[in-house]
Amino acid sequence: xxxxxxxxxxxxxxxxxxxxxxxxxxxxxxxxxxxxxxxxxxxxxxxxxxxxxxxxxxxxxxxxxxxxxxxxxxxxxxxxxxxxxxxxxxxxxxxxxxxxxxxxxxxxxxxxxxxxxxxxxxxxxxxxxxxxxxxxxxxxxx
Numbered sequence: 001x002x003x004x005x006x007x008x009x010x011x012x013x014x015x016x017x018x019x020x021x022x023x024x025x026x027x028x029x030x031x032x033x034x035x036x037x038x039x040x041x042x043x044x045x046x047x048x049x050x051x052x053x054x055x056x057x058x059x060x061x062x063x064x065x066x067x068x069x070x071x072x073x074x075x076x077x078x079x080x081x082x083x084x085x086x087x088x089x090x091x092x093x094x095x096x097x098x099x100x101x102x103x104x105x106x107x108x109x110x111x112x113x114x115x116x117x118x119x120x121x122x123x124x125x126x127x128x129x130x131x132x133x134x135x136x137x138x139x140x141x142x
Contacts, residue, residue: 041133053077067095074100100120
């Protein structure tokens with residue numbers, strides 16, 4: 001499967017939610033990536049917020065309470081690793097899918113050991129990314 005680390009098995013899906021919106025936070029220092037993903041997932045019914053830095057992501061996650069975070073690894077300022085650590089300390093804890101062009105086994109293992117729920121290598125197919133996001137944030141039950 002292109003774009004997803006071959007060392008990973010099928011991710012564990014999230015439990016079904018009741019009474020809440022499916023919220024997605026996108027964190028990438030490339031504004032074009034943020035905009036593309038924000039538009040795509042908003043069209044798919046997600047409530048989406050996008051920011052370009054780790055500090056902004058942590059601050060927004062505290063009030064937005066996303067179900068899933070798509071998090072870039074390499075960013076100026078607070079990088080993806082430090083952002084991941086801080087996001088995983090939040091309650092409720094969001095599922096964090098790392099989304100990066102870095103495709104090195106040690107980097108992937110490191111991110112997963114720090115609490116990333118999945119690691120996706122760029123470039124990524126949007127339909128495949130949507131499938132993964134849906135696994136971690138299933139549809140809301142009425």
